[in-house]
Amino acid sequence: MNVVECNDLHVWFDLPGGGQVHPVNGVSFSLAPSERYGLVGESGCGKSTTILALLGLLPPTATVAGSVSIAGTEILAGGEESMRGHRWRDIAMVFQGAMNALNPVKTVGWQIAEPMRAHGIARRAKARERARELLELVGIPAAAADRYPHEFSGGMRQRLSIAMALACEPKVLLADEPTTALDVMVQAQILELLTWLTDELGMALVLVTHDLPLVSQFCHRAAVMYAGKMVEEGPADQLSWESQHPYTRLLFSATPDLYGDEPVVSIPGAPPRLDTEIVGCPFRPRCDVPMDRCAAELPLLTTAGPGHRAACFRTESVVTA
């Protein structure tokens, strides 16, 4: 059974001056146990809003619609009270700036133990003991449980926030740019840790990142978002070599490679505003191969190969030809 089923997720924010902004428009995906799933796309395309919606952590100006089930249990329908029972227990998150997720005036051991106490999983002594085990699990000596966040380096703090997220043994871990602020060696260590956790503990992982090469190497599957929609989804390594959507192809062309074999090409123009209705394909104004029908019709995600979907009329015509 899939551990996550997200169907037709929508998020919109009411704006203070009236009007709304719609950063997530009908996102659907599923995750198998142990699966590492990448979510990529330009700034502002709705990646973070999508995963914050899964965790019920959006501000009160947000409205969330759609369905999200974790191991067969719907988590959105019951509102905040029911979400509180699932957050950290079934679905947890590692944030980009680990320091923001840690309380500077509490010891790290206390902070790792807190979700276990809050969810009634373990009482004080047992929770403290488990916190020490979790520290060891993420590569930090158990004795560090009595220290405060400022006593740790950036990479260590990111490990601490992973230990916190693991406290209740969630089925799904969401990670928003978990390695962006870290040097390459520490980044590699954190990725190794996340690989081990997914492979060995069976947790599914959603990784939000701008780092496309990382997604190709680290994730099993990935989705590309544009203007609040998924425009392509498939095996992560195929997205770079066999892109089916012009946006995916251009996004990879805009990514420098280590050997400098290919020139870096930026995508002209900017993503559309999300506070006005978009008619037709949202990528059409920037597309290098637009078709007439793209101006009026919205291409839907359709099969572009085994386990591969793309929302482009060109793909549709090749597949159905």
Ligand SMILES: Nc1ncnc2c1ncn2[C@@H]1O[C@H](COP(=O)(O)OP(=O)(O)OP(=O)(O)O)[C@@H](O)[C@H]1O
């Ligand atoms: N609280 C909010 N109120 C109004 N609009 C918001 C709010 N939070 C996010 N948005 C809007 O939602 C859109 C998507 O933002 P989001 O942070 O999800 O994008 P992203 O793809 O994660 O970008 P980045 O890669 O820069 O983190 C943006 O246009 C942003 O302005």
